[in-house]
Amino acid sequence: DIQMTQSPSTLSASVGDRVTITCRASQSISSWLAWYQQKPGKAPKFLMYKASSLESGVPSRFSGSGSGIEFTLTISSLQPDDCATYYCQQYYTYPLTFGQGTKVVIK
Amino acid sequence: QVQLVQSGADVKKPGASVKVSCKASGYTFTRNAIHWVRQAPGQRLEWMGWINAGNGNTKYSQKFQDRVTITRDTSASTAYMELSSLRSEDTAMYYCARDPGGGNGDYYFDYWGQGTLVTVSS
Numbered sequence: 001d002i003q004m005t006q007s008p009s010t011l012s013a014s015v016g017d018r019v020t021i022t023c024r025a026s027q028s029i030s031s032w033l034a035w036y037q038q039k040p041g042k043a044p045k046f047l048m049y050k051a052s053s054l055e056s057g058v059p060s061r062f063s064g065s066g067s068g069i070e071f072t073l074t075i076s077s078l079q080p081d082d083c084a085t086y087y088c089q090q091y092y093t094y095p096l097t098f099g100q101g102t103k104v105v106i107k
Numbered sequence: 108q109v110q111l112v113q114s115g116a117d118v119k120k121p122g123a124s125v126k127v128s129c130k131a132s133g134y135t136f137t138r139n140a141i142h143w144v145r146q147a148p149g150q151r152l153e154w155m156g157w158i159n160a161g162n163g164n165t166k167y168s169q170k171f172q173d174r175v176t177i178t179r180d181t182s183a184s185t186a187y188m189e190l191s192s193l194r195s196e197d198t199a200m201y202y203c204a205r206d207p208g209g210g211n212g213d214y215y216f217d218y219w220g221q222g223t224l225v226t227v228s229s
Contacts, residue, residue, distance in 0.1 A: 032214075043202055043219035043221055043222055046215070046218070049215050087151065094168070095154055095169065096168075096214055098151050098154070100151045101151055
């Protein structure tokens, strides 16, 4: 199975800060990576696919980059509504696997 | 708008089976695959398998291959996930999620159900 590892596990930042989350795959997954946002007690929300393609309706302050084994999710200007846990997911091969999550909190 | 509505929380004894439903609306059910993903308390999301809602073909994670069955009822626009031989480690929130791709799928998830909490306890 492809292992997905996110860093950091928890990120504390101020409103307006630029925030970056890293996701590393245990082998190359090309650009077959998606990102999700999950708030406590809620289902995940789809943000992005193919590493950098933003889902319709997702604010433009979210962006993604990377290919191969290293990927990043960036929030250009952190907003209070962005407090959540973020997960990456590879869909290069079965089984589909997720990172362990990065919790973003407001300082 | 696309909605996936799941059945309610359930409590089961070890060794029993559980069947969770996922009713879709707001799109043509047979055009998209449905995946099942679970999340144990404090753990990462874990993919279990998926069904092509059009032709009924399924693919399961090897971890669950022997215990999970995913089916669908096209007349009811509903997908089902049945997990057997339950153990305490199966206590988790179970989600259905739609695959945005038609046919063979895109293998990521654009809409999610609200989740169904399954508790396994003696």
